[in-house]
Amino acid sequence: NAGVTQTPKFRILKIGQSMTLQCTQDMNHNYMYWYRQDPGMGLKLIYYSVGAGITDKGEVPNGYNVSRSTTEDFPLRLELAAPSQTSVYFCASSAVGPNTGELFFGEGSRLTVL
Amino acid sequence: GENVEQHPSTLSVQEGDSAVIKCTYSDSASNYFPWYKQELGKRPQLIIDIRSNVGEKKDQRIAVTLNKTAKHFSLHITETQPEDSAVYFCAASIEGGGNKLTFGTGTQLKVEL
Numbered sequence: 001n002a003g004v005t006q007t008p009k010f011r012i013l014k015i016g017q018s019m020t021l022q023c024t025q026d027m028n029h030n031y032m033y034w035y036r037q038d039p040g041m042g043l044k045l046i047y048y049s050v051g052a053g054i055t056d057k058g059e060v061p062n063g064y065n066v067s068r069s070t071t072e073d074f075p076l077r078l079e080l081a082a083p084s085q086t087s088v089y090f091c092a093s094s095a096v097g098p099n100t101g102e103l104f105f106g107e108g109s110r111l112t113v114l
Numbered sequence: 115g116e117n118v119e120q121h122p123s124t125l126s127v128q129e130g131d132s133a134v135i136k137c138t139y140s141d142s143a144s145n146y147f148p149w150y151k152q153e154l155g156k157r158p159q160l161i162i163d164i165r166s167n168v169g170e171k172k173d174q175r176i177a178v179t180l181n182k183t184a185k186h187f188s189l190h191i192t193e194t195q196p197e198d199s200a201v202y203f204c205a206a207s208i209e210g211g212g213n214k215l216t217f218g219t220g221t222q223l224k225v226e227l
Contacts, residue, residue: 033215040123042203042217043158058214059115090157102148103215105157 002026006091006106013081013113021076021109023091031094032074033058033103034066036087043090049074081113116141118206120218127194128226135221137204138186144206147180147187148215152201161202162189194225 004025030051035043045058049068065077092103117140127133148163164171164178180187204218
């Protein structure tokens with residue numbers, strides 16, 4: 001059972017480039033999330049989805065986009081990368097909303113924008 | 115929106131001692147409070163959680179207490195071991211609040227031999 005899988009694990013981008021962080025889960029969870037983690041700042045919610053075809057903004061959505069065409073996949077798109085987007089990104093999923101159940105995190109993707 | 119403050123940011127204890135991490139939240143409607151542990155270079159993992167209808171919950175060496183009146187909750191680790199060294203995050207959410215889990219800024223716990 002793979003759980004939540006993120007790719008790539010590491011990536012260096014130049015300012016203005018675009019890229020997609022991939023996230024897939026095999027637990028048939030309806031809820032999926034993208035967080036970013038900056039040193040000393042905890043985990044900030046970027047976007048989340050409560051099911052296929054439904055997405056919504058979190059605390060820090062600017063500069064990002066998401067889609068949820070299937071239950072399994074929840075890619076995060078960065079358009080026009082900026083140094084402020086240098087961070088570690090975590091995808092997560094849960095069987096129910098996070099206020100009632102455990103979040104299962106992927107291993108993280110470390111992104112550096114130069 | 116919800117704001118969660120966590121203290122201390124770093125904590126160093128001797129092996130066998132107890133460790134306490136404290137969090138406060140701003141929204142009195144919050145009713146679910148999980149704690150996640152993140153080892154160096156690893157993903158966060160849930161270690162314990164508590165809902166607002168109880169004041170304390172224990173699981174072996176870890177316990178969480180909740181004071182709804184004061185809007186704060188704490189993680190207690192007894193008989194600390196080197197493998198307890200990690201970053202611990204508290205979080206809070208409101209049932210029906212758009213599924214938004216708000217995290218604290220984390221506590222780096224170091225258990226020294």
